Amino acid sequence: MEKEEVLKVYRHSLAHILAKAVIELYGKEVQYAIGPEIEDGCYYDFVLPRTVTEEDFQTIEDKMHEIIKRREDWTRKVISRDEALELFKDQKFKHELIVDLPADETISIYYTGDDYVDLCRGPHVDNSQELFSAAFKIKNVSGAYWRGDEKRDQLQRIYLFAFPSKDELKAHLAWLKEAQERDHKKIGTALDLFMFRETAPGMAYWLPRGWILYQELMKYSREIQGKHGYTEISAPLINNKKLWLISGHWAHYQNNMFIVPGITKGVNATDAVQGEEAPEQYSVDAEDTMAAKPMNCPNAMMSYKRTMHSYKELPIRYSEYDVLHRKEKSGQMNGLFRVQEFRQDDDHTFVTPEQIKDEIKDVIAIADEIYKTFGITYRAEFSTRPDDFMGDIESWNAAEASLKAILDEKYGDGNYEINEGDGAFYGPKIDLQIKDALGREWQCGTVQLDFQLPHNFELTYVDKDGVQKMPIVIHRAIFGSFERFIGIITEHFKGAFPFWLNPYQVAVVPIRPEHNEYAQKVAAELTKAGVRVESDLTDVNMRDKIKRFKQMKDPYILVVGDKEAAENTVSVNVRGSNKQLQGVALDKFVELCAKLNAERTLELPQEI
Incomplete structure (x- = not known):
């Protein structure tokens, strides 16, 4: 049996041990529902006579260890539906599951010892002694609804971390602690980068420091794209339903779109009160219905279509940074990782068939350059035709063959x-999965080959033989959603961003108010060199100022007093270091900062 399969058996078996322990502790009136294995352990849902609290965790864990030490056999039996209904007649959730099983379903049960039985497909261990080396710990208890329906019974869900050994559990708990310390929502609040409010669910409020970081990312993106021949456009944020019908989004993506219904005003005379004007009545005008754009693609098609094009103009690259909106379920939204409003480093490139290979190779070269700047590695995934694809099979086959040849070569x-x-409904794609500091993978970059939208929008170009032909569109993003990418790198760098990206790069602290004039001179010299500077010229204790700037993770904090003013130098506190560099020439420090910005250096020099 493969390691992953063994782990599933361990975790699923421990879910049964958890259920048995809870029943022994809380009595036969316990109603137990389901207990599947999950990514880092398992859980079980119960209706209990009282609420389980953190104080109960150790008692439950001790009871589980006691049960395992009994070395009880696990016995599987196949029984009839009637036997199952009788066996679980006092367990309402099991009873319902049995009733809902297909008529030809094989019904199996597992006994752990003689006194605990569960409805289960298995597989499980043969004897509890196989779980001796297993390491587990209760993670938490949360509320859950039976079958996810808020109108049904409310249950207590006990989550369990479960691993084959104590070392693996210990490593996982350490990883979780590190992940919590890197949580971008906590860091974003601490660094005053962004906030969320219930008045705009899933839509970030970008605060001054966070917006600086955001703009630096966009500036970097524009700079790279400019070197590769991209041109930028901007288009309306809402469009008439007609556009989304042409593009296919209305049929394939309507549930994820924010709809703005068209309204027709009229008068209903029959509802008028004597002596008063008839009230106005409103009805939905389907022809005037609009939708906020979830994607930039259709507007890029419209921009291309405005005029006739020659093959000599291709490739035409339309990059776009407009705001997008996608409707998400409330439970799916997660800080910056899953939002309802965002921007992308989006592009739609119109090419001839002969240009596909070189253009996609150039896109991947851009990805290599950008991800390297952040010290991030990635791997490629190739996604093929989905069930709800649009267009003809031949075009899809050609598109998939083109992408596969590029990937094989690269x-x-x-x-x-x-x-x-897993491809988009209009074409196959290459997704770029980046890896963060915790080893987690995130899909950010994507390259999608599209033979369908050009057909839907009747796009053409005049080829060298004078014949009108249809261009092919390459959809492309590298950062993907700026919001998600910022969330990822916030956790990757733990809020200590590279110098070039940090909201403020240098903080200037005068020792006393009489040093403010020199502090302003230092700040002015840095600003002139394109360095983002913040100063505190208030009559507050110097150490308190330094502490505040350290909490904001500014890369360099400059302390200036009599000596520095006299010698035209600065004393430098370096982020991540406890030492202070004395007597650094101001012009030398300015030169270093300009160099770090120009080279977008990943590491922060500790010596100057």
Whole structure:
């Protein structure tokens, strides 16, 4: 059995041990529902005579260890539906599950010892002694609804971390602690980067410091794209339903769009009160219905279509940073990782068939350059035709063959993952999965080959033989959502961003008010060199000023007094270091900062 399968068996078996322990502790009136294995352990849902609290965790864990030490056999039996209904007649949730099973379903049960039985497909361990080396710990208890329906029974869900050994559990708990310390929502609040409010769910309020960081990312993106021949456009944020019908989004993406219904005003005379004007009545005008754009693609098609194009103009690259809106379920939103309003480093490039290979190779070269700047590695995934695809099979086959040939050449045959059926509805795609400091993977970059939207919008160009032909569109993003990427790098760098990206790069602290004039001179010299500076010229204790700037993770904090003013120098506190660099020439420090910005250096020099 493969390691992953063994782990699933361990975790699923521990879910049964958890249920048995809870029943022994809380009595036969316990109603137990379901207990599946999950990514880092398992959980079980119960209706209990009282609320389980953190003080109960150790008692439950001790009871689980006691049960495991009994070395009880696990016995599987296949029984009839009637036998199952009788066996679980006092367990309402099991009873309902049995009733809902298909008529031809094989019903199996597992006994752990003689006194605990569960409805389960398995597999499980043969004897509890196989779980001796397993390490587990209760994670938390949360509320849950039976079958996820808020109108049904409310349950207590006990989560369990579960691993084959104590070392693996210890490593996982350490990883979780590190992940909590890197939580971008906490860091974003501490650094005053962004906030969320219930008045705009899933839509970030970008605060001054965070907006500086955001703009620096966009500036970097524009700079790279400018070197590669991209041109930028901007288009309306809402469009008439007609556009989304042409693009196919109305059929494939309507549930994720914010709809703005058209309204027709009229008068209903029958509702008028004597002596008063008839009240105005409103009805939905389907022809005037609008939708906030979830994607930039259709507007890029419209921009291309405004005029006739020659093959000599292609490739035409339309980059776009407009705001997008996608409707998400409340439970799916997660800080910056999953939002309802965002921007992308989006692009739609119009090419001839002969240009596909070179253009996509250039996109991947851009990705290599950008991800390297952040010290991030990535891997490629190839996603093929989904079930709800649009267009003809031949075009899809051609598109998939083109992308596969590019991937084989770049990464080698078999050195990338293939996700069958996970492409966009209009074309296959290459997704770039980046890895953060905790080893987690995130899909950010994407390259999508599209033969369908140009057809839907009747796009053409005049080829060298004078014949009108249809261009092919490459949809492309590298950062993907700026919001998600900022969330990722906030956790990756733990809020200590590279010098070039940090909201404020240098903080200036005068020792006393009489040093304010020199502090302002220092700040002016840095600002002139394109360095982002903040100063505190108030009559507050110097140490308190330094502490505040350290909490904001400014890369360099300059302390200036009599000596520095006389010698035209600065004393430098370096982020991540406890030492102070004395007597650094101001012009030398300015030169260093300008160099760090120009080179977008990842590391922060500790010596100057």
